[in-house]
Amino acid sequence: MNNRILVIDDDAQVIETYREILVPMVDEIDELATQIGLPVLEDENQRQFEFELMSATQGEEGVEFARMAVEMKRPFAVAMIDMRMPPGMDGLQTATELRKLDDRILIVIVTAYTDRSIEEIQKVLNHDAILVYKPFTGEEIFQMARTLCISWNDREEKQEAYREIERLATYPEENPSPILRFSAEGELLYCNPHSEGLLKMMEVAEVGEQLKGAWLKRIRLVYQGGQALYVEVAGKSIFYQLTLAPISDRGYINCYAQDITRRYLLNRQLTYQARHDRGEEPESLDKEFLRLWLREKGISDTNVPDLDDEIRLDVAERYIDLFERVTGQSFEASKADEPLRDAIERSIEPYFESV
Secondary structure: OOOEEEEEOOOHHHHHHHHHHHOOOOOHHHHHHHHOOOOOOOOHHHHHOOOEEEEEOOHHHHHHHHHHHHHOOOOOOEEEEEOOOOOOOOHHHHHHHHHHHOOOOEEEEEEOOOOOOHHHHHHHHOOOEEEEEOOOOHHHHHHHHHHHHHHHHHHHHHHHHHHHHHHHHHHHHHOOOOEEEEEOOOEEEEEOOOOHHHHHHHOOOOOOOEOOHHHHHHHHHHHHHOOOEEEEEEOOOOEEEEEEEEEOOOOEEEEEEEEOHHHHHHHHHHHHHHHHHOOOOOOOOOOHHHHHHHHHOOOOOOOOOOOOHHHHHHHHHHHHHHHHHHHOOOOOOOOOOOOHHHHHHHHHHHHHHHO
16 A cells, blocks of 8 residues: 655654654653553554655655655655745645656645635646645644545556556457457457458458358357357468357357467377377378278279278268368268268269369
8 A cells, every 4th residue: 555655844843743643653661561561552543554754855855755756666645745945946836846747646735824725726736636724733634644545545446447447458459369259149249450360261251240150050059058168270371279258148259269380280290200109100181091091901903992880980080070170160960861972973063064
């Protein structure tokens, strides 16, 4: 808590009075009583709230102390300033210079004269200035210092909360990784500037467009299930790990993407080396594994081994994996009763017609 107070007054006796009020010395009798275990009578208010006090006898000196405090990131919360301090700056000039250094400081102008009104002081300082007339009481000064320090800290906490909100608000824009937001029905609500590549993979171009196919189903399932989903997707030259996080009470899903290309390639390299060291064939997504299997079964011009169920399943799983990595979509097997051969011919026929 900032309980630092700057007192500026050209009268050394007045400064000592401030010190006795705000930073009371331990009475020798009280100190002796503490040492021998006897109870000490305390001023409850003053014991519960302690101040750090810095004093100056001229405005220029006080301004210099404030400048150093700001540079050390230990600013004063309150400045109590005498109005007349010849031969240097008066209290209002001093307060103005303090405000130039730190606009947050709370100002108390203390004077025995009535030549400056509170309206005039407020007009010059704009805000948070109090006018106190001498002579003042110790309780008056203590309670004022306490209240103003609490006010300074409360205000600073609120400002820090606002600054944190602003930082969080700009975070998605500044994040180098894609961040997206979708409605429960798959409409793109937000995308940060680094989302272009991922949006192409999802086949949406701008805010307001709708997801389709497997991506739309995935978003709906995540929202309905209320649980985050982690997905790895691949583009032409980049691999992403996506976190789809449903924000059910707000009606949308946030998508956070992490580029894992480097990690993926490193894992592939380590896997390749490990399999090679064990004398095994490297993992492959192409049909090389099938060629090796056929060779092991003794394939020749006159002998073509039948594919057993195990190898058929292995081929299917590898190509499903390849499909999902390349497209970023979940593979869904056709439920139609159409014979497999007819389905294959129907799928490839448009290609041959275009050649």
